[in-house]
Amino acid sequence: MSTAEFEETATATLDAELGQRSPDAKIEMESRELSVWFGSRKVLEGVSIKFPSNSVTALIGPSGCGKSTYIRTLNRLHELIPGAALAGEVLYEGEDIYAPEIDPVSIRLKIGMVFQKPNPFPSMTIRGNVLSGLKLSGMKRPNHDDIVEETLTAAGLWKEVKDRLDHAAGELSGGQAQRLVIARALAVQPRVLLMDEPCSALDPASTLKVEDTIAELSKSMTIIIVTHNMQQAVRVSDTTAFFLAAENEPGHVVEQGPTTEIFSNPQDERTLDYVNGRFG
């Protein structure tokens, strides 16, 4: 199958799927007029995006336009960087996650994250990695063996590692390590999963496996994925937001909507140029 054919099929599938979703699907998360600073440098301005429940949203745009920064504000990792600041609101189930009474740890547990570089803890076993979130956050969950099997199965890794759960996580390949950290994120039962270019360090075969995992997970959770890979955005996402930053200007959202619209019929010329690979 050629890329064009593949995209066509993927798009058709997506169309069918999107058709099944009710237009007023529940909004799990949204940001309203979100602006972000590092020290005195403003890196994002007025970003408003809605993330429907149990869907995949792709954030696309050239490097340095603030996509990674943006998703780090969605689970309050942004504020751990010295000098970080923000204005506007991030709502999770209608509540402002930056309200003074909200414990950031509770937010990070509900809104999990997978990073660009697979980062299992090297001093722990495969099993230890899956359960590490429970230790780190002090969360109590019974039946650890079940958690390990469930999450590794959900991440599509169980069959490959079930006989060596007590081996070092360092033995895994990059693609396996990335699925291990997905399982690790799932073990604390998040409702939303943020993924910051989860496949950019992986080979094509591993990439497809992670994409299968994303498709499977999105049936029961909300996924927000940053990607530089246009085909990937088309393959995995229901909706897409296109970020752009002019030189020395903060990044902002140029256009957002159903992925098929953004890729086949964008309203803004810059979106058209970007999705067709003419810049970025």
Place this chain on the structure above:
Amino acid sequence: MSTGLDQKPRRLPKPTAFHRGDRVFTRLVTVAAFTSLAVLLGIAIFLGTQMIPVIQSQGLAFFTTTEWTFTFAMDESDEVKFGIFGMIYGSIVLALIAVVISVPIALLLAVFVVFLAPARVAKWMTNFIDLMAAIPSIIIGLWALYIFQPVGVEWAALLNQYLGWIPFFSVTSDNFIGSPFIAGWVLAIMMIPIVTAVTREVLDRTPPELVNAAESLGCSLWTMLRYVALPFGRGGLVGGVMLGMGRALGETVAVYFVLKLVFDVNLFRILDSGGGSVATMIVAKFGEAGPQELQVLLASGFVLFIGTLIVNIIANAIVNRTGKLKS
């Protein structure tokens, strides 16, 4: 799969073979490297040869007894006895006290500098701690004698008052001056900059992606340290502690000022006046030593030398064990 082609690899020249400057420099570097090795071996052999006559005259009693004949006061006919068990034991006790006090302080200091302090405070503090390592031990000794000891004695009295039921903190007299506890504190103060510097370096190298992972899993500072940063840096941390312990074992002058040297073994009463230290004993006895006693002191130096060597070997063994996993 072999294709049956019979080939031998060609000889390729060393990269330094072509330039005269390279050749000269290579030799210079090699000689310098082996010189340090030769010096180390020379010291070991010199001290080791002093050991032989001492063992011949004293036997194993040199290591296992505590009797010491004061040669300047004896008659020709007397049998001389030298036993340094109390000193060996005392050195180990002092080093352990110093480790117990300094390691937690150094660890907390390093955590503050790496994870909590604002950049400017961290930089200022780092320089300050490094400066602490540069204070000559004679200055530390004087400070310990005149400023620290009066305070340390109060601490010792308090410890004894409330925890005296623990054998370590019991005493035989009310004299807290010159105790292993005081000397251990002084050594701890000398260890803190070394252990802090290494610990800070190790914690600073915790890969940011691992810290990020822990943060995204809802860690606290404590759980991040316990499950991510400390396991990652374990080898380096042990190395740092052992480095500090090496200094504590070998430290002479600072201890000389605050430890009341007694040859009897003070087995466990660390608050009681009087203790031992091989290094300090050597410097204390050196000035008044006759030829035979001098030989005994050099042999004691050999014991110290071997002791620090053993500490280093143990450190290496622990560092190399880092492959072990926790689930």
